[in-house]
Amino acid sequence: MAVRKRDPLTGHETTGHEWDGITELNTRVPRSIWFFVFVTHLWALILWFLLPTWPLITTYTKGILGIDQRDEVQESIVVANAARADWTDRVDALPVADILGDGELMARVTNTAHQLFGDNCAGCHGTAATGGPGFPSLADDDWLWGGDPDTMMETLRVGVNAGHPDTRVSQMLAFGRDGILGREEIRTVVDYVRSLSGAAIPAERAAAGAEIYAANCASCHGEDGRGSTELGAPNLTDDIWIYGGDAASLFTTVHDGRQGWMPTWEGRLTETERKILTVYLQDIQRKATQ
Amino acid sequence: MMRLIRILLRPFSKFFEFHARTHYRAERHSMALTIGIIIAAGVGGFVEIAPLFTIDETVEADPHMRVYTPLEQAGRDIYIREGCYACHSQMIRTLRDEVERYGPYSLAVESKYDHPMLWGSKRTGPDLARLGDKYSDDWQVRHLVNPRDLVPESVMPQYAFLLDRRLETDSLPGRLAALRAVGVPYTDEMIASASADAAGQANPLTSAADGVTERYGDATAVRTFDGRPDRVTEMDALVAYLQILGKLTDLPAQIQPVAEE
Numbered sequence: 001m002a003v004r005k006r007d008p009l010t011g012h013e014t015t016g017h018e019w020d021g022i023t024e025l026n027t028r029v030p031r032s033i034w035f036f037v038f039v040t041h042l043w044a045l046i047l048w049f050l051l052p053t054w055p056l057i058t059t060y061t062k063g064i065l066g067i068d069q070r071d072e073v074q075e076s077i078v079v080a081n082a083a084r085a086d087w088t089d090r091v092d093a094l095p096v097a098d099i100l101g102d103g104e105l106m107a108r109v110t111n112t113a114h115q116l117f118g119d120n121c122a123g124c125h126g127t128a129a130t131g132g133p134g135f136p137s138l139a140d141d142d143w144l145w146g147g148d149p150d151t152m153m154e155t156l157r158v159g160v161n162a163g164h165p166d167t168r169v170s171q172m173l174a175f176g177r178d179g180i181l182g183r184e185e186i187r188t189v190v191d192y193v194r195s196l197s198g199a200a201i202p203a204e205r206a207a208a209g210a211e212i213y214a215a216n217c218a219s220c221h222g223e224d225g226r227g228s229t230e231l232g233a234p235n236l237t238d239d240i241w242i243y244g245g246d247a248a249s250l251f252t253t254v255h256d257g258r259q260g261w262m263p264t265w266e267g268r269l270t271e272t273e274r275k276i277l278t279v280y281l282q283d284i285q286r287k288a289t290q
Numbered sequence: 291m292m293r294l295i296r297i298l299l300r301p302f303s304k305f306f307e308f309h310a311r312t313h314y315r316a317e318r319h320s321m322a323l324t325i326g327i328i329i330a331a332g333v334g335g336f337v338e339i340a341p342l343f344t345i346d347e348t349v350e351a352d353p354h355m356r357v358y359t360p361l362e363q364a365g366r367d368i369y370i371r372e373g374c375y376a377c378h379s380q381m382i383r384t385l386r387d388e389v390e391r392y393g394p395y396s397l398a399v400e401s402k403y404d405h406p407m408l409w410g411s412k413r414t415g416p417d418l419a420r421l422g423d424k425y426s427d428d429w430q431v432r433h434l435v436n437p438r439d440l441v442p443e444s445v446m447p448q449y450a451f452l453l454d455r456r457l458e459t460d461s462l463p464g465r466l467a468a469l470r471a472v473g474v475p476y477t478d479e480m481i482a483s484a485s486a487d488a489a490g491q492a493n494p495l496t497s498a499a500d501g502v503t504e505r506y507g508d509a510t511a512v513r514t515f516d517g518r519p520d521r522v523t524e525m526d527a528l529v530a531y532l533q534i535l536g537k538l539t540d541l542p543a544q545i546q547p548v549a550e551e
Contacts, residue, residue, distance in 0.1 A: 035291075072384070073386055126442075261428065263425070263426075268393060
C-alpha cells in the first residue's frame with residue numbers, strides 16, 4: 001500500500017485521511033468476516049456442481065443431483081396423498097352413510113372439508129353453507145337437483161349451466177320480458193304462487209292464477225308446485241326462496257327469468273375431494289334439520 | 291482452521307493484493323467506483339437474465355396458446371389501472387400447498403403475452419391465476435360492486451363505478467399494435483377491428499360478435515358479462531378478463547393432471 005503512516009496509540013495503519021487532526025484507522029478486516037466469505041464461497045462452489053446453476057447458450061448445467069422444482073412438487077403431492085391414504089381410501093371405499101357413522105373418520109373428513117369448502121364453495125354458498133341472495137342454502141333439506149349423496153356427487157362433477165358436456169341445465173324463462181305473460185297476468189300468478197306457501201288471497205284471484213300457473217309453470221314446477229329435481233325446478237310450496245319470496249322479487253323472477261350457475265368441479269377437485277365435500281354437506285344438513 | 295484457509299488461499303495472494311490495491315485506488319475516485327459498481331451489478335443481471343432469451347426451454351411451447359381479445363386486454367388494463375395486482379398475485383408457485391389450493395402451478399407460457407406480467411408476490415387477496423370460470427359472471431359483477439355482499443369477511447374495496455363507466459374502445463387498435471411491437475402475434479385484421487371486437491364480445495346479439503369468434507376461436511366467451519346488453523362498460527371488460535384467467539391454454543392441466551389420491 002502507498003500509505004504507511006501508523007497511528008501511535010494502536011499501532012494500526014491509517015488511511016491517510018485526516019480531518020482537523022483526526023486520522024482514520026485502517027484496521028484489518030476481522031477474521032470472522034474472512035471466515036464467512038470463505039465458507040460461503042466454498043458452499044457456492046459445491047452447489048455449482050450439485051444444482052442447476054450455470055446458463056450456457058441454449059441450455060444450462062443440470063447439476064449432479066438432478067433437482068427440478070416441478071418434479072419435487074409433484075413428488076411431494078404424491079407423498080402427502082400417500083400419507084393421507086389411510087383415511088382417504090376409506091372415504092373412497094365406504095358408502096356415505098357409513099362414513100357419517102364413523103366418528104373418527106368424520107373428524108378427519110370435516111377438517112379437510114372445511115378447508116375445501118372455504119376455498120371453493122364459500123364464495124357463493126357462504127362459510128356456513130346457508131347460501132344468500134341468488135345462491136341456494138346447502139344447510140336445509142330443500143334441494144334443486146336432489147340431496148342424496150349420489151346426486152350431490154354428480155352435481156359437483158358436472159355443475160349447473162356450466163361448461164361441462166354433461167352439465168345440468170335449467171332456466172327460468174323471462175315470461176314478462178319475452179312477452180309470454182302480461183304484467184297483470186304475472187301479478188296474478190305471483191299471488192297464486194305466494195298462496196301455495198300459505199299467503200291468503202281472494203278465491204277468484206286464486207282461480208285465475210291457478211289457470212295461468214297450469215298453462216305456464218306446471219310443466220317444470222309441477223301441478224302442485226312442488227318442483228322437480230329432474231329439471232332443477234324449485235319447490236314453490238315451502239318458505240325457502242333463492243331470489244326472495246316477496247311479491248316484488250317474485251315479479252322480477254317471473255318477468256326477467258332466472259338462471260343459476262355452478263361450475264363443474266371435475267377439473268379442479270378430485271373425486272375423493274368431491275366425496276369429502278358431499279359427506280360434509282350431508283353432515284351439515286343432518287345437523288341443521290335435526 | 292485458519293491455517294488451512296491460509297494455505298488454500300495462498301496461490302491467490304497475488305490476485306487479492308491486486309484487488310485490494312485497485313479497490314483502494316478506486317475508492318478515492320467516485321466516478322471510477324460508480325462504474326465499478328455498475329459493472330459488478332451488471333454481471334449478475336447478464337448471467338441471470340440474458341441466457342433466458344437464448345435457452346428455448348425457458349418458455350414451454352404451446353401452439354394453442356391464444357392471445358387476449360381486445361375486450362380482455364382492455365379489462366387487463368383496467369385491472370392494472372385499479373391496482374388489483376397490489377393485493378392479488380397471478381402465479382401459482384411450485385409448492386404443494388399452492389397446487390392443492392389453487393390448481394396446477396403456473397407455466398411461463400401462460401404469461402407469454404402478458405406485457406407487463408402480473409405475477410406479483412403480495413397476497414392480501416387470493417391468487418387469481420386459475421380464477422376463470424370458477425364463479426359466474428353475475429357473481430363477479432356482484433362481488434366487484436360490493437365484495438361484502440358475497441364474502442362478509444372480505445376487505446376488498448368496492449368497484450361499483452365500473453358498471454357506470456362506458457368502456458373506451460377507440461384506443462384499442464393502438465394498444466394492440468403496441469403489444470404486437472413487443473411480440474404478441476396480433477394480425478392486421480385483429481388490430482383493425484379491435485374496437486368492434488371489444489363491443490361485439492360483450493354483446494352476443496350484434497353481428498360484431500361473429501367477428502370475435504372468427505378471429506379468436508369458437509371457444510371465446512361472447513356474453514353480456516355485466517348483465518346489461520345496452521352498453522359496453524368497464525365492468526364488461528374486467529369480468530371478461532377475470533373469466534379468461536388460466537384459460538388461455540390447457541397445457542398446465544395436461545402437464546399436471548389432477549392428482550388422484
